[in-house]
Structure formats: structure tokens, C-alpha cells
Amino acid sequence: MAFDLPLLDGRQTPAFIDPAGGLAWLADLPLANPTEAAARLTEQIGILNRHPLEPGARRALLDALAPAIGELQQSLGQRFIGKPLPLAVAEQMALEAALALGRARVDGYLRCVETVEPGPNSALALQRALAAQVDVQQILILARRQPGASHWRTLHGLIALAEQQGVVEQEVDVPGHSHLITPLAAYGAALLIQAAGPHEISQRQLPWMLRWARRWGGKLRLLSSPPTLMDALPLCVALGGDRPPVVMPGKDADSRYLDTMALRKSIKQRMAQLEQGVAPGELQLGDDCPQPACGQLLAQLYQRWCKGAMPRQQERNAGSGPCPLVPGLAAAHYQLYGRKILKQPVVKSVEQLRQERERMATFGTSQFIQKDLVAEAHPEFEPEDAWELINASATGLRLVRPAATTGARIGPGRLFAVVPPGAKTYTLAMARWLLTETDGSLHVGLLLLPGPAIPVGVRTEAKEALRPGFRLPPAAAGEASSLILPPGSFRLGRVVEVQEGGKTSQCRLTALLSRGDDHERAGYA
Incomplete structure (x- = not known):
């Protein structure tokens, strides 16, 4: 296969051509500025890629x-990993x-692959390029x-x-590994990462999945026909194509199957030991993976890697058409209360109260009376109209916003008000996952919250101002109602003041049900 590489013209002289020279050159890089350092190193590697070198020396x-x-790359990652989408310029x-x-x-490494002779050295070059x-x-x-077509074309x-x-x-x-690794192990890791549905995995758990996929990629076997035993469904790829792995059998002559039986056995053993109380670190899952989150992710990956997909609780139907979306707790509160904002009650002096009584007795009204909620124009709380529906279920929606469309930056866990298909009023929803597709469009998966949501004012401390919140009905029969609160509000047993329709009640928080980047959902009594 011919890879899309720059011409080997050797017009520019690289700053170094051997490991010793490279390490000496690296010592002068401005590591305090990783963007500049990365640009300079990228430039030098680019020059090396156009300079004739023996494949072993290049590797x-x-x-x-x-x-x-x-x-x-780790330093640069701190600037964009976990940030709301779309990313800011920096x-x-x-x-x-x-x-x-x-x-x-x-x-x-592809240059090494193209120029090395078949044999042990080619295995080295191929493993390095794949990794x-x-x-x-x-x-x-x-x-x-989302990785693009060229990514998969190179891997295949x-x-x-x-x-x-x-x-x-x-x-x-x-280098840096205590055991030997095969080209298939690196290729298998790429397929497992994609098959995991990484955009649906939380930012906290994503590094665990990546580490496990790279460690267990070597447990896959590459077959030219489907395995006879189907206790674990294989991953299927077309080696001449540019698509990620699928579960359905391929029909092309270049179709290959990645048998996951050994992976299935390994995961099931670990899941059983976790249930028996064995620590994740003892199972080589990592000391940073506490229970029960570790076991939950492992069970999720077992379904995706060995059973084809996560079973869906509700049927998902394709859809189309605009789907107005209002991002953020304050904006959602504004829309659900009839385009009004929460106003703080006026604290009146003794003299004001005396005057108010006199005016009430004389005129039947008072200039000091103020409504808690006042209609005002707030352009920043208006819905975004660029979102389009892709599919929907009873409890969720998948929406897309085209590339280069102006709109709010969104992080996982963001609260929204959305008008589902066929509905006439807003429903509260939370962003479960986000993904930027290869065309630059932004996709979001929304979890619809129980409704109807009732907008309220909440106060967690006696002297603080009222803040926007919601009261939600039970999600199902037998479950308790819940409150949507501003971030940082939850504390077990805390008593929260809730103002609703002119009435004030006291609610004791009993459980944290979920936490987003701009809200918390808590059970109460």
C-alpha cells in the first residue's frame, strides 16, 4: 500500500539525524510554551520525513x-480536554x-514502513506506525x-x-513496556476504542477505557472468516475501506473479523472478582478506578466489545426538523416561567410598612408592592434555532448544530430547555454526551428529565439571594420528587428554602441524583 507522504526530496537539512542529536536539540526547546515547542518539533520531524534516512535509523x-x-501532547491536552464545545480559539x-x-x-513511522524490508524489522515499523x-x-x-476516513484507511x-x-x-x-507487543495489539486497541462509544463515556472514566483498550488489544485474533463460536460477537472491518469497525458480518473479500472470545473471558473474570470485593488495582484495572464506577464501566464495555452494543431501554426513531434549544439553568428558568426572571423580594423598613398600610387602607393598593417575577427582555436567554433533530426516544434526543453556526458552548451535564418533537412547551433535559463530527458539526445527546418542571426560587443560606431552580415530579411510580439546584448547593441533610407561587416551603436534601456543569439534581423530603 502507498501512503500519502511528503516527497523525499531532502531539500532542507534537519537539525539532527540521530537520537543523540535529537535529545540535545530537545534540551533547548521552550517547554514553558508547549504550543511553540510543539510547532518547532513538528517542523523538524516534517523536515526529517523528507530527508533520506535508513529505516532503522529513522525508527x-x-x-x-x-x-x-x-x-x-499531555501539556497541550490540559488546554482542551474536558472543555465545553466548540473549543475557544486558544x-x-x-x-x-x-x-x-x-x-x-x-x-x-510510515516512511519506515515504506522503505524497510519484510521481516522482523518490518514488524517493528508496523507496530510503531499503528501505535x-x-x-x-x-x-x-x-x-x-470523531476520527475521519483517512485515519481508518491508514490503520486498515x-x-x-x-x-x-x-x-x-x-x-x-x-521502549517503556515490560512485555513484547504485536502489530495486531496496536490495531486491536484502535478498534476497541472506537467500539466503546467513547463520546458516551464520562470525562472521568475516559482515561480508564483508553488504558484498558490499549492493554487488551492483544487479546483479539484477526480472522478471514467469522469465528465458529459466537459467544462473543466479533468486530468486523474491511481492510480496503475507510470505515470504523462494525458488528454486522462483512460481505467483501477484504473483510476481516476480530475475535473477542479471549477478551470476553478476561473481562468476565474481572467483573466476577470485583463483585467479590477485589480492589480494581489488584486486577490491573488501575488504582484510580474506584468502585462502583469501575465495575459499571467494565460492564458497559463488555456489552459494546463482546455483545455488539449496549441494549437500549427505549426504541429510538429517526427524526428531522428544527428543535429549539435553550442552554443553561438561568435561561431555562426564564423560558419555563413565561419569559420572566426571578426578582428578589424588597426588604421594607418600618416606615415603608406603615406607609403601605395607610395607602392600602385609603387607595386599595400600594406603590411598594412588587412581584417576585417580572417580565423582561433578555436576548441571552432566547432559544437557539440552529439545532436539528436526528433521532428521538421516550427519554432522549440526539440533536445536531451545523458547523460554523453561532451558539453557546456546551459541556457534558449542561442543563437545557428543549421543545421535543410534537410538543408545544419546553421540557428540561441534560446533555449526556457531546461529539464534534468530521464535518465540524456539533452533536449532543440529551436525557429528558421528568416533567412538567415547575420553576421555583431557591435559597440555601438565610441571607443569600433567591436563585433559579426547578421542582421535578417523580421519574417513575414509587420514586420521590427532586429539585434542580444551582451548582454547589447539595449537602446531605441541608435544608433549602423553596419559593413557589408566592408560597415558601422548607426541603431537606436527602440524595444527590446527578450533577452537571451548571446544576445539581437532588432528592428531598
Whole structure:
């Protein structure tokens, strides 16, 4: 396979051509400015990629640069990972710098693949190229972006070449790893990451999934026909295509199947041991994975990796048409209360109260009377009309906002007011996941909250101002009602003052049901 690489013209002289020279050059990089440092290193790797070098020497040089590349990408990642979408300008620049550096490294290893002779050295080059491509995929996933067609075309082309040369399961040494790794292990990791449905995994749990996928990619087997035992459904790819893995059997001559039986056995054993109280760290899942979140994610991945997909509780139907969306707690409160904002009650002096009584007795009214909720124009609380419906179920919606469309930045857990298909009034919803597609469009998965939601004013401390909130009915029979509160409000047993329709009640918080980036949902008594 011919890869899309820059011409090997050697017009520019690289600053270094061996590991020692590369490490010396790295010592002068301005690491305090990772964007500039990444740009300079990307430039040098690009020059190296156009400079003639023996494949073994090129690979050794890229291996020597790998730790510095990883550190720079980690520093850049702090600027865009977990940020609301679409990214701000500085965040987008950091992402593009991390991707450019990673792709330059991939091109370097692809150059090795193109020029090396088949055999053990080609297995080394193929494993390195596959692993570097997975590194790029990991950056995209952490930024909530979808890998494009060229990404999959490169991955499939590399494993097809490994198959042709008979080195798919050839074990090679990898710096920094205590065990040998095969080209198939790196390729398998890429497929597992995509099959996990990473955009639906929380930012906290995403690093766990990425680590497990890379560790367990070697448990897959590459087959040219479907496995005879189907206790675990295989992942299917077309090696000549540019699509991610699917579960349905392929019909093309270049279709391959990734058998997940060994992975299924390994995950089931770990799930059983977790249920028996064994710590996740003892099962090589990581000391940063506490229970029960660890077991919950593992069960979710078991369904996606070995059973084809997560079972859906409600049928999802395709849809289309505009779907007005109001982002944020304050804006949702404004819309659900008839385009009014919460006003603080006037604190009256003794003299004002005396005058009010006199006016009430004389005229039947008083200039000091003030409504708690006053109609006002607030353009920042108006709905966004650019959102379009993709599909819907009884409890959720998938919406898309086209690229280059002006709108609010959105983070996972954001509260919304939305008008579902066929409805005439707003319903509260929470963003479960976000994803930027390859065309730049922003997709969001919304979880519809129980309704109808009643807008209220809430106060968690005696002297603080009233803040917007909602009272929600039970989600199902036998469940309790809940409150939507501003972030930071929940404390077990805290008594919250709730003002609704001119009446004040006291609610004791009993459980934190969910937490978003701009609200908390709590049970109360």
C-alpha cells in the first residue's frame, strides 16, 4: 500500500539525524510554551520525513523523540480536554498543535514502513506506525472528536500490510513496556476504542477505557472468516475501506473479523472478582478506578466489545426538523416561567410598612408592592434555532448544530430547555454526551428529565439571594420528587428554602441524583 507522504526530496537539512542529536536539540526547546515547542518539533520531524534516512535509523530517532512528544501532547491536552464545545480559539490551537505533532510522527513511522524490508524489522515499523496512529486517535477522543476516513484507511492499510508480510502477531520490543507487543495489539486497541462509544463515556472514566483498550488489544485474533463460536460477537472491518469497525458480518473479500472470545473471558473474570470485593488495582484495572464506577464501566464495555452494543431501554426513531434549544439553568428558568426572571423580594423598613398600610387602607393598593417575577427582555436567554433533530426516544434526543453556526458552548451535564418533537412547551433535559463530527458539526445527546418542571426560587443560606431552580415530579411510580439546584448547593441533610407561587416551603436534601456543569439534581423530603 502507498501512503500519502511528503516527497523525499531532502531539500532542507534537519537539525539532527540521530537520537543523540535529537535529545540535545530537545534540551533547548521552550517547554514553558508547549504550543511553540510543539510547532518547532513538528517542523523538524516534517523536515526529517523528507530527508533520506535508513529505516532503522529513522525508527530509532523517532523512538528517542517519543517521550518528549508525549509530554508536549499531555501539556497541550490540559488546554482542551474536558472543555465545553466548540473549543475557544486558544483551546483549538492547542488541539491542532497536538494533532500536527502526532501526525508528523505517524508520517515518520510510515516512511519506515515504506522503505524497510519484510521481516522482523518490518514488524517493528508496523507496530510503531499503528501505535502512533492510535496516539492520534486518543487525542481526538479526549477532545470529543470523531476520527475521519483517512485515519481508518491508514490503520486498515497497515494491518493489511502486516498480514501480507506475515507479521500480524510478530512480537516486538517497545521502549517503556515490560512485555513484547504485536502489530495486531496496536490495531486491536484502535478498534476497541472506537467500539466503546467513547463520546458516551464520562470525562472521568475516559482515561480508564483508553488504558484498558490499549492493554487488551492483544487479546483479539484477526480472522478471514467469522469465528465458529459466537459467544462473543466479533468486530468486523474491511481492510480496503475507510470505515470504523462494525458488528454486522462483512460481505467483501477484504473483510476481516476480530475475535473477542479471549477478551470476553478476561473481562468476565474481572467483573466476577470485583463483585467479590477485589480492589480494581489488584486486577490491573488501575488504582484510580474506584468502585462502583469501575465495575459499571467494565460492564458497559463488555456489552459494546463482546455483545455488539449496549441494549437500549427505549426504541429510538429517526427524526428531522428544527428543535429549539435553550442552554443553561438561568435561561431555562426564564423560558419555563413565561419569559420572566426571578426578582428578589424588597426588604421594607418600618416606615415603608406603615406607609403601605395607610395607602392600602385609603387607595386599595400600594406603590411598594412588587412581584417576585417580572417580565423582561433578555436576548441571552432566547432559544437557539440552529439545532436539528436526528433521532428521538421516550427519554432522549440526539440533536445536531451545523458547523460554523453561532451558539453557546456546551459541556457534558449542561442543563437545557428543549421543545421535543410534537410538543408545544419546553421540557428540561441534560446533555449526556457531546461529539464534534468530521464535518465540524456539533452533536449532543440529551436525557429528558421528568416533567412538567415547575420553576421555583431557591435559597440555601438565610441571607443569600433567591436563585433559579426547578421542582421535578417523580421519574417513575414509587420514586420521590427532586429539585434542580444551582451548582454547589447539595449537602446531605441541608435544608433549602423553596419559593413557589408566592408560597415558601422548607426541603431537606436527602440524595444527590446527578450533577452537571451548571446544576445539581437532588432528592428531598
